[in-house]
Amino acid sequence: MTEATNPPSPENAGPDAAPDSEREAATKAQVLCAAERLFALHGFQNVSVRDITAEAGVNLASVNYHFGSKDALLFEIFRRRTAELNRERARMLHEAADRHAGKPPVREILRALFEPPLRWSTPESGRGISVQFIIRARSEGTEAMREALRTDVSHLRRFADALVGARPDLPKDEVYWRLHFCLGMIHNNRFAEFDRLHILSDGATRESDVEALLKRMLDFAEGGFQA
Amino acid sequence: MTEATNPPSPENAGPDAAPDSEREAATKAQVLCAAERLFALHGFQNVSVRDITAEAGVNLASVNYHFGSKDALLFEIFRRRTAELNRERARMLHEAADRHAGKPPVREILRALFEPPLRWSTPESGRGISVQFIIRARSEGTEAMREALRTDVSHLRRFADALVGARPDLPKDEVYWRLHFCLGMIHNNRFAEFDRLHILSDGATRESDVEALLKRMLDFAEGGFQA
DNA sequence: CTACCGATCAAACAAGAGTTTGAGCCTGAG
DNA sequence: CTCAGGCTCAAACTCTTGTTTGATCGGTAG
Numbered sequence: 001m002t003e004a005t006n007p008p009s010p011e012n013a014g015p016d017a018a019p020d021s022e023r024e025a026a027t028k029a030q031v032l033c034a035a036e037r038l039f040a041l042h043g044f045q046n047v048s049v050r051d052i053t054a055e056a057g058v059n060l061a062s063v064n065y066h067f068g069s070k071d072a073l074l075f076e077i078f079r080r081r082t083a084e085l086n087r088e089r090a091r092m093l094h095e096a097a098d099r100h101a102g103k104p105p106v107r108e109i110l111r112a113l114f115e116p117p118l119r120w121s122t123p124e125s126g127r128g129i130s131v132q133f134i135i136r137a138r139s140e141g142t143e144a145m146r147e148a149l150r151t152d153v154s155h156l157r158r159f160a161d162a163l164v165g166a167r168p169d170l171p172k173d174e175v176y177w178r179l180h181f182c183l184g185m186i187h188n189n190r191f192a193e194f195d196r197l198h199i200l201s202d203g204a205t206r207e208s209d210v211e212a213l214l215k216r217m218l219d220f221a222e223g224g225f226q227a
Numbered sequence: 228m229t230e231a232t233n234p235p236s237p238e239n240a241g242p243d244a245a246p247d248s249e250r251e252a253a254t255k256a257q258v259l260c261a262a263e264r265l266f267a268l269h270g271f272q273n274v275s276v277r278d279i280t281a282e283a284g285v286n287l288a289s290v291n292y293h294f295g296s297k298d299a300l301l302f303e304i305f306r307r308r309t310a311e312l313n314r315e316r317a318r319m320l321h322e323a324a325d326r327h328a329g330k331p332p333v334r335e336i337l338r339a340l341f342e343p344p345l346r347w348s349t350p351e352s353g354r355g356i357s358v359q360f361i362i363r364a365r366s367e368g369t370e371a372m373r374e375a376l377r378t379d380v381s382h383l384r385r386f387a388d389a390l391v392g393a394r395p396d397l398p399k400d401e402v403y404w405r406l407h408f409c410l411g412m413i414h415n416n417r418f419a420e421f422d423r424l425h426i427l428s429d430g431a432t433r434e435s436d437v438e439a440l441l442k443r444m445l446d447f448a449e450g451g452f453q454a
Numbered sequence: 455c456t457a458c459c460g461a462t463c464a465a466a467c468a469a470g471a472g473t474t475t476g477a478g479c480c481t482g483a484g
Numbered sequence: 485c486t487c488a489g490g491c492t493c494a495a496a497c498t499c500t501t502g503t504t505t506g507a508t509c510g511g512t513a514g
Contacts, residue, residue, distance in 0.1 A: 027491080027492080043367070045272040045367075048470080048471065048472080049471080049472060049473085050470090050471085050472095058492085059491095059492055059493050059494080060472095060473095060493090060494085060495095061473085061474080061475090061492075061493075061494090062491090062492075062493095063472090063473095064472080064473060064474075065491075065492080066491095069472075069473080070471095070472065070473090071472095136366075138419075139363075139366040139367060139417070140270070140272075140366060140367050146419055149419070149423065150419055150422050150423050150426070151423075151426060153423060153426050153427045156423075156427055157427060160427055160428075172428070172431060173428055173431040173432050174443070176424060176427060176428040176431065176432050177424070177432060177440075177443050177447075178443075178447055179427075180415070180420070180424045180432075181412045181415070181444065181447050181448075183415060183420070184411045184412045184413075184414065184415025184416075184420075185408045185411045185412065186411075187411065187414070187415055188407065188408070188410060188411025188414055188415070189411075190366070192365075192373055192376070192377055193365075193407070193410070193411075195377050196376065196377050196378075196380060196383075197403060197404070197407045199377070199378060199380050200380045200383055200384060200387055200403060200406075201387075201399070201400055201403040204399060204400040204403065205400050205403050205404060205407075213404075216401065216404050216405075217408065219451075219454040220404075220405055220408050220451035220452075220454055221408075221451065222454060223450040223451040223452070223453055223454030224446075224447035224448065224450040224451040225447075225450070226450055226454075227446040227447055227449060227450030227453075254461080254462080275500080275501065275502080276501080276502060276503085277500090277501085277502095285462085286461095286462055286463055286464080287463090287464085287502095287503095288462075288463075288464090288503085288504080288505090289461090289462075289463095290502090290503095291502080291503060291504075292461075292462080293461095296502075296503080297501095297502065297503090298502095455514105456513105456514090457512100457513095457514085458511105458512085458513085458514100459510100459511095459512090459513105460509105460510095460511095461508105461509085461510090461511105462507105462508080462509075462510100463506105463507085463508075463509090464505105464506100464507090464508105465504105465505085465506095465507105466503105466504085466505075466506105467502105467503080467504070467505085468501100468502095468503085468504095469500105469501085469502090469503100470499105470500090470501075470502100471498100471499080471500075471501080472497105472498090472499090472500100473496105473497080473498080473499100474495105474496085474497070474498095475494105475495085475496075475497085476493105476494105476495095476496105477492105477493085477494095477495105478491105478492085478493075478494105479490105479491080479492075479493090480489105480490090480491080480492095481488105481489090481490090481491100482487105482488095482489095482490105483486105483487095483488090483489105484485105484486085484487090484488100
């Protein structure tokens with residue numbers, strides 16, 4: 001319904017003492033941005049609608065007006081981000097298949113699975129927030145979100161099929177289990193888990209080099225698939 | 228303070244229409260049991276004190292009387308279960324070290340890490356609830372719980388040191404990262420994730436055989452360490 | 455017997471949540 | 485100009501939450 005009907009409204013004179021730097025974009029976009037950030041940083045249940053609207057510099061009723069409810073706002077962000085992530089992964093998997101005559105090796109399949117979220121986590125990409133949001137959705141999401149995550153296996157099935165094709169010698173269920181283990185590796189990439197790892201290693205693992213981390217993950221996962 | 232002072236009270240006549248089968252144990256134990264179960268099944272924020280006391284068949288004020296607050300109750304369960312789990316893991320690691328002249332191989336170290344939570348998940352052990360509770364605490368726990376998880380690396384350091392000893396050829400930070408990946412494999416063992424895996428595999432992975440799952444996890448993780 | 459004390463109870467409390475309301479503002483078409 | 489309609493606003497509303505309160509029960513030491 002309310003899709004891309006953003007009125008131009010280049011500058012509406014600041015109604016009150018706002019520093020004028022926050023009122024450039026439309027209200028809906030402001031809410032989406034602030035909500036994703038706060039949800040990713042502090043968790044879904046720990047962020048109230050008032051927190052979001054205050055951060056966005058908009059009125060409290062905006063959330064219900066533009067999205068219907070807090071849960072619908074959550075689901076909207078969730079839907080957008082998971083769609084983007086899955087599209088990116090599918091694109092990489094497709095390219096890998098093209099490069100290898102339709103039979104990409106395990107490492108290239110796993111790269112298509114690992115690289116998008118890792119690359120989003122780089123500071124320059126500025127999408128680390130989105131990654132954390134998606135990861136959070138998996139454990140503390142709404143029932144609707146968890147239902148979607150649980151049943152929507154369409155994009156995951158492509159990876160499962162590709163892995164089965166790359167390792168026809170393995171029983172299918174074994175491939176599925178190993179894919180499950182790989183997913184666990186990704187889902188564990190949360191701020192809190194990194195913190196513990198850094199403490200454990202006395203700072204030796206504090207690296208921001210995404211390429212190096214990707215290589216580590218691929219080495220480990222590929223080794224697991226070769227067992 | 229209030230420790231093991233459970234009055235015998237074999238049977239106090241049921242005060243109301245309770246079916247008399249729930250009122251055998253002391254109130255505190257009833258609350259602990261019901262709270263752990265509900266928290267594990269539905270999440271910490273989705274369970275209210277009223278839910279707990281209703282399930283336990285006790286008065287609403289019992290939680291605050293016996294534990295001080297809902298968060299304190301949560302932390303009490305968390306403290307007990309993590310202590311048990313870490314003790315069990317440390318025991319297995321110690322035994323593995325004894326069997327291998329103080330230098331257990333990677334697989335035996337990982338077995339000490341993986342086997343306790345997996346064995347608790349068997350239906351006959353009846354501690355699957357506790358495992359789910361601990362896993363939940365990692366993602367949706369109180370700030371105090373997350374702080375404890377983040378900084379209490381003492382029991383994890385034993386495993387890190389053992390792994391460094393088993394693979395002296397690897398850089399230490401590489402070992403730490405791979406341990407991190409293994410932890411991710413465990414933390415992903417949630418009901419919802421299993422559901423998705425079972426759907427993905429069309430039921431081919433629906434097995435309750437803990438030994439087989441443990442072998443799968445050890446194969447994969449050991450292969451990852453051999454990379 | 456009596457006075458105490460921990461445990462339990464129903465009831466109320468205060469704070470915070472998400473949501474709704476109705477008035478007002480601004481823009482753009484007729 | 486006028487008016488309709490999308491949007492924003494402050495304020496109120498309703499519901500649930502965790503917590504507190506004061507009475508009451510039941511056993512026990514003096």
